[in-house]
Each structure stands twice: as C-alpha cells, then as structure tokens.
Amino acid sequence: MPTPPVALVMGSQSDWSTLKRSADILKELGIAYQSKIISAHRTPDRLWNFGTSAETQGFKVIIAGAGGAAHLPGMLASKTRLPIIGVPIQTQTLSGIDSLYSIVQMPRGYPVATMAIGETGAVNAALMAASILATFDTTVAETLSAWRTELSNSIPEHPIDS
Numbered sequence: 001m002p003t004p005p006v007a008l009v010m011g012s013q014s015d016w017s018t019l020k021r022s023a024d025i026l027k028e029l030g031i032a033y034q035s036k037i038i039s040a041h042r043t044p045d046r047l048w049n050f051g052t053s054a055e056t057q058g059f060k061v062i063i064a065g066a067g068g069a070a071h072l073p074g075m076l077a078s079k080t081r082l083p084i085i086g087v088p089i090q091t092q093t094l095s096g097i098d099s100l101y102s103i104v105q106m107p108r109g110y111p112v113a114t115m116a117i118g119e120t121g122a123v124n125a126a127l128m129a130a131s132i133l134a135t136f137d138t139t140v141a142e143t144l145s146a147w148r149t150e151l152s153n154s155i156p157e158h159p160i161d162s
C-alpha cells in the first residue's frame with residue numbers, strides 16, 4: 001500500500017469526533033489519508049519516530065489536532081519540514097482558547113498553519129491540505145475547484161423568512 005499524501009494525527013481518541021470532519025472532507029475530495037493517535041505527552045517516542053520518518057514515508061502534509069496543552073502540532077513541526085496544519089480542539093474548561101494559544105504561538109522558525117477552533121478548523125484543515133496538494137496534483141486541483149464552485153452555488157443570493 002503506498003503512503004497516502006495526508007497524515008491525520010491527533011492527541012487522543014477524544015479528538016477524533018472533531019478530526020473526523022477533516023476525514024469527511026478528504027473523502028469528499030478523493031484524497032487518501034492515514035489517521036493516527038500520537039500524544040506529545042503520553043506517547044513522546046511515537047511522536048519522535050513519526051516526526052522523523054514522516055517525509056521519507058511519503059507523506060506530503062500533516063493535519064495535527066490537539067486540545068488543552070496542545071503541543072503535538074508544534075513538536076511535529078520541530079521534527080519535520082512537511083507542512084503542519086494545526087487544529088485546536090474545543091476543550092470544556094477553556095473552550096479551546098488554551099488549544100489555540102498552544103498551537104498558534106510558535107517561535108520564529110517553526111511555523112504551524114493554525115486553523116480555527118473545533119469543527120470549522122477541522123474542515124478548513126482538510127481544505128488547506130487539499131490546496132497544498134493541488135499545487136502539484138492536477139486531479140486534486142480540479143476536484144477542489146469543483147468543490148468550491150459547488151459551495152458558492154449553494155449560497156442563496158437573498159435571505160428567506162424561516
């Protein structure tokens with residue numbers, strides 16, 4: 001089995017309900033992905049091994065979702081040159097502000113492309129991954145263009161009374 005272009009990684013099983021939104025969009029766009037649980041704190045060796053080998057394995061882009069002290073996206077950015085798209089998980093205690101700040105405030109030199117908190121961020125992470133792949137994959141480019149056109153066409157020009 002060839003390595004799919006997208007790695008969809010998350011800090012915990014509890015993040016899957018959010019990251020599933022990324023998976024749904026990737027499926028809609030016909031983009032293969034591999035999902036994995038990698039915790040920066042609970043499975044640091046797994047993070048290290050994945051970060052070190054992701055590029056040579058053949059992945060092109062990594063979507064990384066984590067919540068709370070969300071160090072997974074940033075630590076992966078420190079171990080691989082692949083683009084990392086971070087998804088801050090919406091937490092119960094701080095509504096995901098903790099996740100957002102943990103992911104977005106990277107030190108100069110090691111960026112993470114940080115999405116919105118929660119499911120919208122997960123959807124946009126998949127679309128951002130598709131945009132990156134579209135720079136060299138014409139099939140993805142055409143599918144993404146069609147997806148965007150369909151979304152535009154679905155927006156009514158005038159509001160209706162509910």
Ligand code: RP5
Pocket residue numbers: 010011012013014015039040065066067068069089
């Ligand atoms: C983070 O801790 C995970 O990304 C998750 O969002 C959060 C809570 O994990 P669980 O306690 O639900 O496993 O590492």
